Amino acid sequence: MFRVCGVLRSAGTTPMTTLGGILGSKGGLCVARTASSAASKMFPKEEFQSRHIGPRDFEQREMLDFLGYKSLDELTDKAVPANIQYKKKLDISEPLSEYDLITRIREVSEKNEIWRSYIGMGYYNCCVPHPIMRNIFENPGWTTQYTPYQPEIAQGRLESLLNFQTMVSDLTGMEVANASLLDEGTAAAEALSLCFRQNKRRRLVLSDQLHPQTVSVVQTRADSLGLAVDVVDINEADFSNRDVAGVLIQYPDTNGSVHDFTAVVDQAHENGTLVVMATDLMALTLLRPPSDMGADIAVGSAQRLGVPLGYGGPHAGFFACRQSLVRLMPGRMIGVTRDASGGDAYRLALQTREQHIRRDKATSNICTAQALLANMAAMYAVYHGPQGLRDIALKIHNMTLVLADGLHAGGSEVLNPLFFDTIKVRPKLSQADVVSRAAEKRINLRVFEDGCLGVSLDETVKLTDVQDLLAVFGSEETVDSLLSQPGAGTAGSIKESAFRRTSPYLTHAVFNSHHSEARLVRYMKTLENKDVSLVHSMIPLGSCTMKLNGTTEMMPCSFRHFTEIHPFAPQSQTRGYQQMFAELEHDLCAVTGYDRISFQPNSGAQGEYAGLRAIQSYHENRGEQNRNICLIPVSAHGTNPASAQMAGMQVEPINVSKDGLIDMAHLKAKVDEFKKDLSCLMITYPSTNGVFEETVADVCHLVHEHGGQVYLDGANMNAQVGLCRPGDYGSDVSHLNLHKTFCIPHGGGGPGMGPIGVKAHLAPFLPGHPVVNMGGDERSFGVVSAAPYGSSAILPISWAYIKMMGPQGLRKATQVAILNANYMSKKLEGHYPTLFRGSTGLCAHEFIIDVRELKKTAKIEAVDIAKRLMDYGFHAPTMSWPVAGTLMIEPTESEDKLELDRFCEALISIRQEIREIEEGRMDTRVNPLKMAPHTQQQVISSEWDRPYPREQAAFPAPFVRAENKIWPSVGRIDDLYGDKHLVCTCPPILPEFNA
């Protein structure tokens, strides 16, 4: 019966790109549903929700008893304000089993057609090394970690990210690089914003030979900062007015040509303009690096280094610059420091630049980046090494040379004097002819408006493909005859040109040691073993929602019909993706109460920026461009003010009262003060303090009354799904961190997805795209990501989660998330007070424990508790945010009672240790907390002079045993030392490995 149900559904889902199409398919579902309820008694079925939700029914009952509630409904009816409760069943389909889900998503994926794509434009097919695919991309030991804020239990991915930085620095020739940005377009936009911040000039110059999506993303960002943009022939650029902040050039350019920009760079520098170069890491294995021409910043995408196309993402953008700009660099950077024993250790460097601390003064709003994909790219370089990369690049280049020879001999004109992998061709045949001949062979080419065609080759290309391309262009040459001619493959070659790379790269031992699969797999495993992830224990990071990332949800991300699709492939080849987007859009609208979703923003912070820009466009469209005040409670996440500032808004903070609620009197006063210029209010709900504020609907109403819009930060949707909907109680727009509530794993700092949901009046202003027609209108505010649908390839995760949970499962997940938080809060009550609760005495899905008093009584701070938790095998809760000196715990619904109890036990036991300090039985400096975490080396050392036993150091609770002990691989990190002695690439180069 259930199989039949699955078949019925998939039969009903003909390709559809509209919401109407989906709604139309539901008639058949209702019939199936009625029949299935009768059958369910006879053939009990396994439901995914019982795998996703941790506590068994009896545990839920025990926890409810403990809290004094009869049912989950009774609990959440009390927790969620009555005036915002959603009483209906969510309009999403009944749950699919894990097995049916895979059948269905495979069918959807296979509606995508895999053609050979030679479109290029920043995206290339590549051979993803299988050991990396399986052991990193598909391995929860690598995918489920959080951003490495707790370095002692994150040394593995910190080392790998340092490898990424070293690789980027080496290949670009720049002194420092960061640990990834979201994509090439946003990296370019960040670079030009840096130029503006550095020299305060208000004009940008862009080459007219950039990828079009890069131009659009930069233009959109510049608009909101009020910067003028000139897109020019770069050889004619004039900097003499000394008003240009930065110039952006591309090397090789979008048509594939390699130019010498030294004169442009010199001229720019003479006039105080910074130079940003967008570049290609694979090409740089053969080409002189940007640093040789004097670039100040190099940006681009590391996608082609072993990361699948995935219809546009996720991929790692990169950013590298001169040392003198390092403190202005956006994003996260890994640095080398030392630990408590003086040994080398890694950690996130210069965090004081980040938005969570500097808010609207931050260097950028970037928070979630692309750590997992950066790790894949770094491991690709580790696996291949400098020689392997050079060989791959050489193969690509030589194939392109042969192709160019053959096209030339066949009567077409190759327009590039020098090139690496991309040529622009004026075909002998008509453009339409070539395109239709290509279609017969299922080949995609880049189509230029001037009648030319572009061809970009990549490492997957074989000589037979080159032969096919020659035929498509009407050349009768054969590859064999071309290769046998003297001088074959020299026209256009960079190999013997002035651009030939002579400087070494990837000389560090790590890039010269792991070239056999056995070595690579062991290296990856060694790193993985140093890190705590969800495969070890709960990671109760408040505001981060570290819930289960189900295997079934993850599996489709590796389906080749999702991974091998170029983002600019014609829509006729991407019907599977379009269907998945449409279904997910429908489901997310049902969950949030919004009318439309844009999938373009690829992180929460990008969503904030996009949502705020949509609000601005809405006001402008109504002739109210003066509205630019953005009210933000002081408790908000730092990305909120950082994004508002980037969107060109003026941030006005709103106070929060002692009980953690928005100070209504202050809000009213501000709304009144700025009523003429009020653009919007940004709030988080439930608040970042972990409380369902009763006033949220009134707050929204108040803002609307004064002509403003409401931006609701959706980071806390895990407390709302199925219980209340932002679109119903007054919000106009939200981002949804799909990497929180909707199960995309955090990947150690990305990827993520931050689609925005909007009410209908904001829909016309949603992001568009310069290459792909997304069906919007000219009122779109612009472009926020390089790819039209952001990191499309991870959307099947959220799609699958919703499809498998169904309406009841989703609601129950939220209820259990709230139950788990309240259970822990109450259990810890006598040991650590919960800082804020709602008027009902309940918290939402997370809560803050106040440990500030312990500083006075025992000189113990939140950080000491965080480090001591590592000895118990746990990752710390969120530290010192939103309230300095506290810890915020978010257990999520995926953790069962046993795990919650273990975590509480650990905290209670730590409280006991603190008591010993308070009571003078333990030294205030040398005690298990201040000395935490304890490494294996410290504990087995023959020297042990501490006033507590080794057992207490390393096995502090009965549940920490030899067979499950997680050893932090380094002792407590010295952050200050690292920031004073900044080293952001792999330590010493071994001379014997110099190329």
Ligand SMILES: Cc1ncc(COP(=O)(O)O)c(C=O)c1O
């Ligand atoms: C409340 C809140 N808003 C916004 C963000 C930013 O989201 P992202 O990291 O996806 O950019 C976060 C991230 O943790 C958050 O907790």
